Amino acid sequence: MEVKIQAIHFDATEKLQEFIEKKVAKFGKFSEEIRKVEVSLKVVKPETSMNKEASIKVLASTGEFFAEKVCDTFEEAVDVCLDALVRQLSKYKEKQRDH
Template sequence: MDVKVHSIHFKADQKLIDFVNEKVEKLQVFFDHIIVGEVFLRLDKNSDGENKIAEVKILMPGKELFAKKQCKSFEEAADLCIDALRTQVKKYKSKLVN
């Protein structure tokens, strides 16, 4: 799977990019036909603590899945997105089998 990480309104350090790549690549365990994973890490102009947004989109043959979460850290937001996508992938795979 090809994983692309885009940071918007800030410069992401390598540690964060590696963390996100590792999380997205774990989705292959549940469905190995994932073609591309695209991650957008964005700083919201909001002044409160939860100003970090992670958006994750994965492309599979005939299907595109998406999750977006806003949290206090990019790691937490990315983790929640991957959990949501894991559920979506399992549901999609069960529909294919049936």
């Protein structure tokens, strides 16, 4: 599974990149069909609290899944996005089983 992290208009720290890669790796265990995960991070202007935006696109052989959240920290935004994507993938798998 390929992981691509894009920080828009700022440099993501190594610690942040490691955090994302670790979280996304767990996500890979969820489904073998996941080929690529694209993570985009950006700071929403004006610079106030709740201005860290993370969007995650999961490209799987069965389709594409997407989540985007704005939180106080990038770590929190990534966590919330991954939770949403796990729910999307679970629903998708259940639908497949029902057919």
